[in-house]
Amino acid sequence: MKQNQILTPMRRVRGLGAAHTGTQNFWHQRVTSVAAIPLTIALIIIVISLLGRSHAAVVQILGSPIVAIVMLLFIINTAYHMWIGLQEIIIDYVHEDKLKLACLMGNTFFVFAIAFASAFAILKLSFGV
Amino acid sequence: MAELEAGTTAAARRPRPLSPHLQVYKFMLSYVMSGFHRISGFVLYFGVLLIAWWLIAAASGPNAYANFEWFMGSLIGRLVLLGYTWALLHHLLGGIRHLIWDVGRGFEPTEREFLALATIVGSISLTLIVWVVGYLAMGGPR
Numbered sequence: 019m020k021q022n023q024i025l026t027p028m029r030r031v032r033g034l035g036a037a038h039t040g041t042q043n044f045w046h047q048r049v050t051s052v053a054a055i056p057l058t059i060a061l062i063i064i065v066i067s068l069l070g071r072s073h074a075a076v077v078q079i080l081g082s083p084i085v086a087i088v089m090l091l092f093i094i095n096t097a098y099h100m101w102i103g104l105q106e107i108i109i110d111y112v113h114e115d116k117l118k119l120a121c122l123m124g125n126t127f128f129v130f131a132i133a134f135a136s137a138f139a140i141l142k143l144s145f146g147v
Numbered sequence: 148m149a150e151l152e153a154g155t156t157a158a159a160r161r162p163r164p165l166s167p168h169l170q171v172y173k174f175m176l177s178y179v180m181s182g183f184h185r186i187s188g189f190v191l192y193f194g195v196l197l198i199a200w201w202l203i204a205a206a207s208g209p210n211a212y213a214n215f216e217w218f219m220g221s222l223i224g225r226l227v228l229l230g231y232t233w234a235l236l237h238h239l240l241g242g243i244r245h246l247i248w249d250v251g252r253g254f255e256p257t258e259r260e261f262l263a264l265a266t267i268v269g270s271i272s273l274t275l276i277v278w279v280v281g282y283l284a285m286g287g288p289r
């Protein structure tokens with residue numbers, strides 16, 4: 019319910035706004051930013067500890083449950099965070115309607131492709147085959 | 148009521164802010180850092196490709212992983228990685244700065260400039276630390 023307090027009264031009444039989503043994207047950007055702090059630190063630690071190791075060792079460590087779960091969380095959180103972020107940038111700089119739609123769509127495609135490809139790779143490292 | 152009047156006269160005597168002008172604008176580190184946050188976010192957006200490549204290469208097998216390692220070991224690869232590390236750490240600190248503002252703190256002029264300076268000095272120092280630790284973890288430059 020805390021989340022509702024950040025919504026403007028108009029958003030609660032009509033659910034509208036320039037993007038028809040009220041302050042939802044703004045709020046989700048904050049949530050993903052807070053989550054990104056520990057996840058990014060974890061990513062840096064994981065990468066450093068894997069530097070210079072053989073492929074077999076990297077596969078074993080990346081595929082181990084804790085590391086794989088942290089990497090999955092990083093990918094999913096980052097995907098949502100960067101999708102909102104780039105949408106904001108596009109809306110700021112691209113004003114012509116069709117181009118804006120093309121860029122917004124491109125943003126969505128890019129983020130989904132990256133997120134699913136990365137998640138698939140992590141799952142494959144974990145489950146083998 | 149008396150208090151209110153005293154407040155108003157004090158406010159009237161204070162020099163009013165001048166409207167900003169492109170050529171007459173006091174340099175502030177905070178607005179440069181504001182632009183940097185957006186640029187680093189944009190760079191990181193495409194930088195995620197590096198993480199995806201790394202994971203997919205590891206999942207694909209020794210040959211794909213060797214290609215990835217070869218590129219990252221090259222001079223260009225090293226520079227890309229260095230830039231990515233800095234963008235990530237800069238954006239992380241800049242993001243924390245935004246979150247401090249979101250809870251309503253850090254808006255005083257000196258605080259703003261301090262936070263901006265802390266972001267740039269912090270991100271450069273942290274990048275150096277991460278790389279030194281990284282090279283130590285690998286057993287020296289190679």
Ligand code: HEM
Nearest residue numbers: 051054058100103104106185188189191192239242243245
């Ligand atoms: C690889 C990881 C990341 C990517 C790809 C990424 C990407 C982005 C992008 C594209 C934006 C939009 C920039 C703008 O509108 O000016 C953004 C904004 C933001 N990012 Fe990140 N980011 C990442 C990690 C982080 C981390 C670790 C934090 C930590 C706190 C963070 C905090 C923020 C915040 C608070 C904003 C909003 C700034 C504003 O309101 O102007 N991000 N990010």
Ligand code: HEM
Nearest residue numbers: 104107108111112117120121122123124125126127128189
């Ligand atoms: C900050 C982010 C972005 C900005 C400022 C931006 C800007 C632009 C501009 C100015 C154009 C018009 C080019 C022209 O007139 O020929 C354009 C077109 C386009 N953009 Fe973006 N773009 C952004 C992000 C993206 C992303 C992430 C994608 C997809 C991955 C994308 C896909 C496209 C497509 C498909 C077109 C249409 C090309 C055409 O109609 O000729 N954009 N963008």
